[in-house]
Amino acid sequence: MSNAVKDVGERLMAFLPNLRRFAISLCGSRDVADDLVQSACERALASAERFEPGTRFDAWIFRILRNLWIDQVRRQKTAGVQDDITERHDIAGSSGERETEARLTLKTVAEAITELPDEQREVVLLVCVEELSYREAADVMGIPIGTVMSRLMRARRSLAEAAGITQATGRSQSMKGANE
């Protein structure tokens, strides 16, 4: 019983840097992210019994944190936003001085990630950065695995184009041929 709490507590402490990174990329602000991480830890400790040993701890806590974030965004929206907490800036220490030349100048990958639509950015974070499987990412976000793939596909095309990672082939983005 208290062993579960102890176990989750230890994992949380060890995982703080990753958790914080995920939070920052979700909400785009370090201050908001730190509050979010704290709330997520609180929630995780309170429901430590529900973590099943043998399953991925990172997926579990990401899901908790993401759900809190979504609640928070919803609450802000319904409360009539005072200051826009979803406004993102300077995620990975980029300079932020990119304006009209955006089309001409290649962006850093970090900037390009920052500018992805929320739902694409988080799937990139979960799959490419945190190395969750499609299935695990789908569980964290509560969406079908096919949706994970289509978002991931779009996100990567945008990244490739924006940051000039490689020649985008311009091929069809159609998802047909999907055989799960």
Place this chain on the structure above:
Amino acid sequence: MTRADFSDEILMRFADGELDTGTAAEVERAMETDDALVARVALFIETRHAAKAAMEPLLDEPVPSELKRAVERMVMEKTSPPSVSGAGILPFPRRAANESHRSRWLAPVAASLAAVVAGFGGYWLRGSVEAPIEGGLGVAAIGSPALDEALATVAAGEERRLPGSDQRFRAIATFRDNAQALCREFELDSDDRSTVVSVACRAGSEWRVTFAVIAPGATGGYAPASSTETLDAYLTAIDAGAPLEAAEEARALSELQGAQR
């Protein structure tokens, strides 16, 4: 030939290691002779690597100490008893050697303890516990010759100051576990008022600590009730026998002494 039949989705799954091995092998084979296919796969592999690399600096950022402390505190609060002066702490009366433990062993476990170490390896002895232990709690006596000596000689219900330390050793009970090993339940008080509630069992020629709870004790050296509840759960788990009567205990201890010589 299957070439050109690969959809972008298949290639992305290939890059992400999400394809079954059969299909992955097909893609690999096709890539050997198809540069365009290689380029398409490269898009997915490179974006994955680039994204990971781009987010790496965030991981290197030190976690703000405020956040770290807040979480640490939370973990502590969840795993340790409420403050000594707080309501709800009832000093557990000192137990006599021959008092029956059975009924108490079924008590529910309180989730609030400073540190719980239970296991048969006695690893806590070697100081590998990672739980935050405030002020060191003076558990140095664990594993010391003075403690070994006390475990082998102090009768249940008696208290002794361990030579060479400021710790008081209190033997609570002696019993046998489900493997018939001789075990002793005891408490160690330190000057900082922390109390270690512990069980040590005989393993070969040495005492091995199999359970320890560190809890801030009340003045007068009684462990808070919550720690004894956890102990009770542990004793139930190892199927501990009823405490030995004073005479039985004396006999068991003297047998130990005899075996030692």
